[in-house]
Amino acid sequence: MHIYQLSGRNMDVTDALRDYVEEKLTRLDRFSDQITEARVTLTVRDVRDAARRNRVEVQLNVPNGVIRAEEHHADMYAAIDRASDVLERQLRKFKTRYMKRRQDALPEPAPAPAEGEAQVSDDDVEDFRPEIVRQKRFDMRPMSPEDAVTQMEALSHDFYVFKNMDTGGCAVVYRRRDGNYGLIEPS
Numbered sequence: 001m002h003i004y005q006l007s008g009r010n011m012d013v014t015d016a017l018r019d020y021v022e023e024k025l026t027r028l029d030r031f032s033d034q035i036t037e038a039r040v041t042l043t044v045r046d047v048r049d050a051a052r053r054n055r056v057e058v059q060l061n062v063p064n065g066v067i068r069a070e071e072h073h074a075d076m077y078a079a080i081d082r083a084s085d086v087l088e089r090q091l092r093k094f095k096t097r098y099m100k101r102r103q104d105a106l107p108e109p110a111p112a113p114a115e116g117e118a119q120v121s122d123d124d125v126e127d128f129r130p131e132i133v134r135q136k137r138f139d140m141r142p143m144s145p146e147d148a149v150t151q152m153e154a155l156s157h158d159f160y161v162f163k164n165m166d167t168g169g170c171a172v173v174y175r176r177r178d179g180n181y182g183l184i185e186p187s
Contacts, residue, residue: 004038011044020077024084028060028091035091037061042076050074056083062094064143065151090154097150140170145183148173 004025006013021040028035043055052072056079060067069086073079142165143151152160152173159174164185172184 004040006040006042009041009043010046011042013042017042017076017080020080024080028084028087034062034095035060036063042080044076054079056080058083058087060087060091064141064147065094065154067091067094067154094150094154097146142168145171145173149181 004022006018006021008017021042025038025040038061039057039059041055041057043057045053045055047053051074053074054076055070055072056076057070058068067087067090069083069090071079071082071086073082140161140163142163144165145162148160148162148171151162152158152175159172161170161172163169164171167185169186174182174184176182
């Protein structure tokens with residue numbers, strides 16, 4: 001059984017909610033006994049759209065990554081159900097890839113980044129003075145570029161920074177406009 005943390009924002013977490021969340025997390029164990037930690041945050045928000053009033057955020061730590069779901073609904077229990085369904089699909093995909101990787105003796109080669117993709121014109125940023133408005137810190141676990149793409153998709157991000165297990169260096173995968181992915185690594 002994995003360790004989980006449950007917290008509530010703008011609400012008290014009742015025993016009934018706590019039991020329901022625990023039941024849903026326990027059901028996820030059948031898909032992956034690789035879950036090392038789970039964080040669940042239940043939030044009640046003061047918004048005009050009642051369907052987005054209750055928010056459930058779940059983050060599952062798994063080997064070499066994170067699986068995350070965020071769902072909204074007018075009913076907190078329904079939001080928990082929706083998040084559980086999303087996590088179930090993601091865990092099924094993760095487990096399939098994990099088992100395939102264990103069976104494959106050779107790692108897949110990393111796709112080569114296209115030349116010139118990271119270039120930025122000085123004209124585009126001449127008048128704009130950006131500032132850092134948010135900082136994040138996270139553990140960089142070694143993983144393959146394919147795993148990094150999986151994590152990026154699970155988090156619904158456009159890019160993902162990771163430590164490449166083949167080279168040992170820091171790398172970035174990103175979603176290209178044509179639907180494919182790119183890999184950026186320092187030389």
